[in-house]
Amino acid sequence: MQLPRHRLYVETRLEPGAAHVCDSAQANYLINVLRLSAGDEILVFDGRSGEWLAAIAETGRGRCTLAVGTPTRQQVEGPDIHYLFAPLKRARLDYMVQKAVELGVARLVPVRTRRTQVARLNQNRMRANVIEAAEQCGVLRLPEIDDLRDLAALLADWRPERRLVYCDEQMGAGDPMLTLGAIDPGPLALLVGPEGGFDDQEREMLRAKSFVTAISLGPRVMRADTAGVAALALINAAHGDWR
């Protein structure tokens, strides 16, 4: 059987016989954008109960109810990787959040560093980007989104059993896969600095922590969003679920 192509994230807990009442954006998407009608099926997921078939049960005047049918995929948690990043401006931040979801991170942790250019974060916009990327890319677990915090405070509270890998543009050559391969299995986090990198004091603060590992991403300077995708790929290959 060919499964439906469209996937929708819902906040209703999915179980046999459950019904989901769409909000107006979802109803508009299903009825006016996808042009679905009663009886048509889509895939739904709630971030914790896997993926299910659901049929459009009732529509009318911007309303739409979905009847949850049978499960199509069991819940998969994905790798225990937190992604710490200095927020970028609008479009690049959207992009960075979407990419992190595609790469399967468990938690998005925005970090304020000295050269971070963005003072405030729109959590709703980040959440919308997370959901959109998860719907498109078959992800079942939505990453949590933390509040924006200062790097120093974050490091002060750090639980050292989660090793923190960061991309250090000034460390010179060094094989990142060798460095990552030497890390014991366990929870991980990746930290990528802002455009312009960390300043010397931040770098010293990071280097002084026993739970921190620096990696090099080669001789070229990369933009922060590129470095994030590249480093998450290496981490997934070394310790995540790409092996």
Add this chain to the structure above:
Amino acid sequence: MQLPRHRLYVETRLEPGAAHVCDSAQANYLINVLRLSAGDEILVFDGRSGEWLAAIAETGRGRCTLAVGTPTRQQVEGPDIHYLFAPLKRARLDYMVQKAVELGVARLVPVRTRRTQVARLNQNRMRANVIEAAEQCGVLRLPEIDDLRDLAALLADWRPERRLVYCDEQMGAGDPMLTLGAIDPGPLALLVGPEGGFDDQEREMLRAKSFVTAISLGPRVMRADTAGVAALALINAAHGDWR
């Protein structure tokens, strides 16, 4: 000595005593955007002669001449990796091209596959994105840009000494670093399909070629531009200049 932060790609061959007459866009950028004036210095590169200091020698009415001074960096060629990709729509294509430059590829090879949604390519726009990314990211060698070609024609003419790695969403689990590590050193190419992936016939055609290696990028479906950055990161770590 602190080097200037701004870098400009120029088509004049750089050598001691050379002068570069800026085109109007460059003159506008230097004089009106950066607000530089006679005597101010920037970095210039021509894609083949390394990076040089250059001073603004003369300005006036949209004109600007640069006097080439001393070299600051020797030419570096970067890894011999060709990047074959199904072109995406505007913003995502811009992004994909910029990222490929940051990751140091030697050649951009746009490929038409059955599910490719873009029929034509704006080569000038691609070139402008290449130059902008190279200026920003300290890259010295600009990748060549090929014309758009059909996948079948490209494979028929392929020189088998360049191994072609492609991302196969249907191959199931498999450690991509193990697969890449088993490839002999030498010229490489990466092929990333369009949104929606390759069709079965294309996949069969690829699998039948002795010069082709398939890799898996894990259990999540990634967008084409994400897959490109992720796979180029793994290839740089396995065979490029990140070791």
